[in-house]
Amino acid sequence: MPRYELEYPKDATNLVKRDGDRGVYSLRRIHELVNASHFLHVSLNIPGLPFPACLPMIGQMGSFERPSADLGDPLDLYIHGYATSRLFRTGREGGTEGVPVCVSTTHLDGLVLSLSAFNSSYNYRSVVLFGHATIVEDPEEKLFALELITNSVVPGRWKQSRQPPTNAELQSTGVLRVRIASGSLKYRTGGVEDDKHDLENEDELNSIWTGVVPVHQVFGDALPSSYNRLETPAYISEYTRELTTGNETYAQTNAKEI
Amino acid sequence: MPRYELEYPKDATNLVKRDGDRGVYSLRRIHELVNASHFLHVSLNIPGLPFPACLPMIGQMGSFERPSADLGDPLDLYIHGYATSRLFRTGREGGTEGVPVCVSTTHLDGLVLSLSAFNSSYNYRSVVLFGHATIVEDPEEKLFALELITNSVVPGRWKQSRQPPTNAELQSTGVLRVRIASGSLKYRTGGVEDDKHDLENEDELNSIWTGVVPVHQVFGDALPSSYNRLETPAYISEYTRELTTGNETYAQTNAKEI
Numbered sequence: 001m002p003r004y005e006l007e008y009p010k011d012a013t014n015l016v017k018r019d020g021d022r023g024v025y026s027l028r029r030i031h032e033l034v035n036a037s038h039f040l041h042v043s044l045n046i047p048g049l050p051f052p053a054c055l056p057m058i059g060q061m062g063s064f065e066r067p068s069a070d071l072g073d074p075l076d077l078y079i080h081g082y083a084t085s086r087l088f089r090t091g092r093e094g095g096t097e098g099v100p101v102c103v104s105t106t107h108l109d110g111l112v113l114s115l116s117a118f119n120s121s122y123n124y125r126s127v128v129l130f131g132h133a134t135i136v137e138d139p140e141e142k143l144f145a146l147e148l149i150t151n152s153v154v155p156g157r158w159k160q161s162r163q164p165p166t167n168a169e170l171q172s173t174g175v176l177r178v179r180i181a182s183g184s185l186k187y188r189t190g191g192v193e194d195d196k197h198d199l200e201n202e203d204e205l206n207s208i209w210t211g212v213v214p215v216h217q218v219f220g221d222a223l224p225s226s227y228n229r230l231e232t233p234a235y236i237s238e239y240t241r242e243l244t245t246g247n248e249t250y251a252q253t254n255a256k257e258i
Numbered sequence: 259m260p261r262y263e264l265e266y267p268k269d270a271t272n273l274v275k276r277d278g279d280r281g282v283y284s285l286r287r288i289h290e291l292v293n294a295s296h297f298l299h300v301s302l303n304i305p306g307l308p309f310p311a312c313l314p315m316i317g318q319m320g321s322f323e324r325p326s327a328d329l330g331d332p333l334d335l336y337i338h339g340y341a342t343s344r345l346f347r348t349g350r351e352g353g354t355e356g357v358p359v360c361v362s363t364t365h366l367d368g369l370v371l372s373l374s375a376f377n378s379s380y381n382y383r384s385v386v387l388f389g390h391a392t393i394v395e396d397p398e399e400k401l402f403a404l405e406l407i408t409n410s411v412v413p414g415r416w417k418q419s420r421q422p423p424t425n426a427e428l429q430s431t432g433v434l435r436v437r438i439a440s441g442s443l444k445y446r447t448g449g450v451e452d453d454k455h456d457l458e459n460e461d462e463l464n465s466i467w468t469g470v471v472p473v474h475q476v477f478g479d480a481l482p483s484s485y486n487r488l489e490t491p492a493y494i495s496e497y498t499r500e501l502t503t504g505n506e507t508y509a510q511t512n513a514k515e516i
Contacts, residue, residue, distance in 0.1 A: 013307060018340045038380060038473075039364040043301030043312035049271060051388040051439070052310045054301035056364040058380070082276045106297040106314040111477070113494070117408040117419045118427040122296060122316070130309040150375045154471075161375045162462050169376040181309070192483045199485065204420050209491050211482040213412075213498050215296075218476050219369070220506075223513050224469040225450045227457065233467050236371070240471050248478075255481050 005072055013130055014182040024185040028072035031061040033127045033185060035071065035152060037105035042079060044101045044133070046090050057081055059103070059178075062148045064141045076177050077103060077129065078136070078145035083174035091135045091176050098132030101178060109189070109251045111213040115198040115205075121188055123212065123254055129183040136175040145175045156235050191257030214251035218244050263330055271388055272440040282443040286330035289319045291385045291443060293329065293410060295363035300337060302359045302391070304348050315339055317361070317436075320406045322399045334435050335361060335387065336394070336403035341432035349393045349434050356390030359436060367447070367509045369471040373456040373463075379446055381470065381512055387441040394433040403433045414493050449515030472509035476502050 007025040008014060016023025024030070034040065043054040059079035063069035081087055091099055110123035136142050146165065150158040165173075192210045199205075219240035222232045265283040266272060274281025282288065292298065301312040317337035321327035339345055349357055368381035394400050404423070408416040423431075450468045457463075477498035480490045 013309065018343060038366045039382070039384075041299035041301075041312055041362055041364070043299075043310045043360065045303065045310055051271065051358040052301045052303055052360050054299055054312055054360040054362040054386065056362060056382070056384045085276060100309040102301065102310050102312040104299055104312040104314060106299070108296045108475070111411055111498075113412065113415065113419075113480075115420050116423070116427070117404065117416060118423055118431065120408065120411060120415070120419065122411075124297070124314070126297075126314045128312065146375065150378065153369050153378060153380075154371065157371065157378070158375060161371075161378065161466060162373050162456055162459070165374070165376055169374070173376065191481075194485075198420055201420070205485060205487055207488075208419060209480075209482070209488045209494060210486045211480050211490075213480045213494070214478040216476055216478070217366070218474055218506075220472040220474070220509065222371075222467075222469050222471045223449075224467070226515055227452075227463060228468045229463055230465075230467045232469075236467060236471070240369075248476075251478065257484055 006074070008183045011182065014128065014184040016184050016186050022186050022188060024187065027074065030127050030129070030183050030185045031071040031075055033107070033125055034061050034077065034105060034129070037107070040079070040103050040105050042087065042101055042103050044087065044090060044099055046086050047093070053086065055087055057087070058149055060148045060152045062145070064144045067144070076179060077131065078148055079133070079176040079178065080146060080149050081174055083172055085174070088135065088174040088176065091133050094132070094134060096134065098134040098179065101131060101133045103129045103131070103178065108215050110215050110255045112192055113212070114192045114210055115194045115208050119192070119194050123188050125185065125187040127183065127185045129178070129180055131178040131180040133176045133178045136177050142170065142175045146173065154236055154239055160235065189254035191255065212255040214255040216247035216251040218247070264332070266441045269440065272386065272442040274442050274444050280444050280446060282445065285332065288385050288387070288441050288443045289329040289333055291365070291383055292319050292335065292363060292387065295365070298337070298361050298363050300345065300359055300361050302345065302348060302357055304344050305351070311344065313345055315345070316407055318406045318410045320403070322402045325402065334437060335389065336406060337434040337436065338404060338407050339432055341430055343432070346393065346432040346434065349391050352392060354392065356392040356437065359389060359391045361387045361389070361436065366473050368473050368513045370450055371468055371470070372450045373452045373466050373468055377450070377452050381446050381448070383443065383445040385441065385443045387436070387438055389436040389438040391434045391436045394435050400428065400433045404431065412494055412497055418493065447512035449513065470513040472513040474505035474509040476505070
């Protein structure tokens with residue numbers, strides 16, 4: 001274990017102002033949540049478009065320079081997509097400095113139903129990352145990123161699928177590397193909260209149900225394709241079962257009052 | 259039923275170019291998915307910030323001018339949050355024209371594991387909306403939006419929680435109205451797909467598992483607070499059960515090959 005956990009420095013960009021005690025700057029916790037996200041929302045300004053764009057993409061944190069780096073280390077975000085899409089065209093025009101982007105992801109963990117609508121809330125975890133995106137040109141780095149992203153669907157899937165990728169596949173797939181400038185995580189856990197004047201109101205207490213509905217994502221039994229010839233391998237069935245159990249445990253545990 | 263379904267006009271902003279047959283422009287389907295989303299990712303440019311911002315927010319589509327409008331009609335998006343946050347400060351500076359925003363949401367429905375990594379994918383549904391955000395100043399419209407948003411957590415919850423909101427609650431809560439300029443939905447459903455050269459490769463077929471892992475969100479049993487005095491009401495337990503069943507049915511049905 002390292003002596004201390006690295007944090008993204010707090011500044012005007014990433015500071016969690018409202019409910020500041022729910023803000024987290026730990027690289028490890030931020031990177032963990034990003035890598036546990038199947039979709040990331042990537043926002044950027046596209047030349048000629050009168051609105052910012054916010055596009056769902058698939059990505060993972062990693063380090064090509066130091067593949068053994070762990071989630072608590074400084075990492076880059078790799079995003080993949082179709083090489084001819086607007087995101088990648090814009091990335092190509094960003095030069096060496098890169099295109100300023102914001103990447104965010106949110107997980108819902110519970111519905112928090114208080115006496116007042118105002119104190120009602122969600123249990124959730126969200127990350128916002130800021131950085132500069134450039135196109136990955138180095139073929140080695142591109143393969144590193146594609147393996148990283150494929151293994152985020154099911155760990156080990158890259159080696160378990162047909163290798164190597166064809167030239168046509170590599171040409172039509174683009175990879176962006178986002179150098180992270182700043183980031184933060186915000187969350188809510190726990191039970192309901194209410195104001196004193198509501199908690200002292202007998203009519204409210206006698207008529208309004210209060211509590212938390214925990215919410216979690218379930219990965220169901222794998223459904224084989226019509227041309228599949230194999231039993232479901234353990235690396236798939238065990239992973240999806242563990243993911244589901246972990247999600248349920250998290251939502252249940254964190255729905256409780258402290 | 260209306261004679262035809264309204265669609266957002268296709269233009270350079272919202273056109274789904276890649277896999278264009280997966281693009282949907284129907285107001286009804288787009289608004290339904292937004293209203294089924296617990297979080298929306300709202301991106302905008304904040305003066306002085308060197309990156310676009312992409313923030314998780316809670317919002318719903320509705321029409322204050324015509325509250326009886328249905329999901330297939332032109333609607334506004336209402337977003338609520340803390341009145342002093344950056345989003346709302348920026349909204350206040352946007353004047354009558356409003357601040358250009360992009361709002362997106364994505365639902366994961368399955369992991370699609372093909373012979374090649376390249377053809378692997380997710381089953382998903384995503385919406386991207388573009389529009390202009392202004393602060394809602396009219397107290398009636400603000401209440402309309404807060405009721406709409408509270409009822410999106412559990413239908414009917416607004417009337418089942420303490421009413422009316424206090425002045426302090428109303429002052430610290432901001433509401434943004436986004437006039438929608440354009441939008442689209444993109445999705446993937448169905449089983450795995452692979453290229454001919456992979457499907458004809460016996461080694462691949464004999465060694466690689468292919469299929470879909472359906473994914474859905476579960477709303478668990480409601481956990482009462484320490485000060486709750488009521489049995490879980492049917493409007494909560496039935497709603498969360500139906501939501502869970504609907505999610506599971508959707509993921510399972512759409513994981514199948516067509």
